[in-house]
Amino acid sequence: MGNESKRSVTVRFLGVGEACDETQPNTSIVIEAQAAGGSGGLQILLDCGFSATHRYFQACADPEALDVLWVSHFHGDHFFGVPLLLLRFWEMKRLKPLIVVSQPGGLDMVLRAMDLAYPGFSERLTFPLEEVVLDAGDAKEVCGVMWRAAQTEHGRKNLSVRIDGPSWSFFFSGDGRPTAETEKLANHCDFAAHEAFVIDGADSVPGHGTVHGCLRWAGAAGVKRLALVHIQRDVRRTQWQAIRRILESSADLEVMVPESGEIVDLL
Numbered sequence: 001m002g003n004e005s006k007r008s009v010t011v012r013f014l015g016v017g018e019a020c021d022e023t024q025p026n027t028s029i030v031i032e033a034q035a036a037g038g039s040g041g042l043q044i045l046l047d048c049g050f051s052a053t054h055r056y057f058q059a060c061a062d063p064e065a066l067d068v069l070w071v072s073h074f075h076g077d078h079f080f081g082v083p084l085l086l087l088r089f090w091e092m093k094r095l096k097p098l099i100v101v102s103q104p105g106g107l108d109m110v111l112r113a114m115d116l117a118y119p120g121f122s123e124r125l126t127f128p129l130e131e132v133v134l135d136a137g138d139a140k141e142v143c144g145v146m147w148r149a150a151q152t153e154h155g156r157k158n159l160s161v162r163i164d165g166p167s168w169s170f171f172f173s174g175d176g177r178p179t180a181e182t183e184k185l186a187n188h189c190d191f192a193a194h195e196a197f198v199i200d201g202a203d204s205v206p207g208h209g210t211v212h213g214c215l216r217w218a219g220a221a222g223v224k225r226l227a228l229v230h231i232q233r234d235v236r237r238t239q240w241q242a243i244r245r246i247l248e249s250s251a252d253l254e255v256m257v258p259e260s261g262e263i264v265d266l267l
């Protein structure tokens with residue numbers, strides 16, 4: 001029974017790319033938790049950029065499956081896929097409310113994007129959008145799991161999120177360099193997905209994480225497993241071997257660089 005319950009939470013990397021990567025869809029993650037007995041599960045979509053929505057519907061044909069959308073921040077590679085998500089749910093005649101969890105002003109940004117992409121459709125949606133504001137330092141229960149957020153260092157206000165289920169915890173950075181607050185947020189969490197734009201400090205880009213920085217951060221936070229995502233496209237292509245060597249040498253931490261489409265068990 002113990003193993004069965006452990007197997008029931010999955011992390012699906014719809015995409016692992018940065019904004020401009022033409023080979024990897026934008027970083028976007030689906031968390032799926034099956035309740036005991038197989039009914040009343042929970043599905044969460046973490047960020048939904050330009051190229052993530054088609055991947056979502058490749059993976060999930062049920063218009064009612066998604067419970068909660070999290071938007072880390074308002075750069076296009078993290079939320080410009082939302083208008084298409086809502087349009088297609090409308091087309092599929094979704095009825096269930098969709099909960100949008102984000103920083104203050106989040107639902108307004110989503111509706112503005114929707115209005116530019118498909119004018120007039122926000123009023124025609126066949127399902128309600130329910131906003132839950134989650135700012136840095138907040139802790140709120142949504143759909144039976146606990147949500148908490150902390151701000152990273154990024155060009156636009158970005159919140160990392162931690163979700164605690166009954167027997168699991170998951171952290172997603174969104175974009176940005178880790179901070180003391182996000183280190184605290186990730187304390188002893190089971191699985192963290194963190195953006196690592198480049199390998200180290202010398203090449204580092206203001207407002208973005210690095211492979212070495214993420215490893216230090218995860219070690220300090222006591223994260224059990226770490227997935228590095230949102231790697232700059234040229235770095236991913238040309239420095240793959242160097243990244244592999246770094247990961248292999250980090251013996252005390254389980255680290256992965258997932259492929260787009262990859263599904264892993266959270267526990």
Ligand SMILES: [Zn+2]
Pocket residue numbers: 018019075077078175230
């Ligand atoms: Zn990004």
Ligand SMILES: [Zn+2]
Pocket residue numbers: 073075154156175
């Ligand atoms: Zn960004």
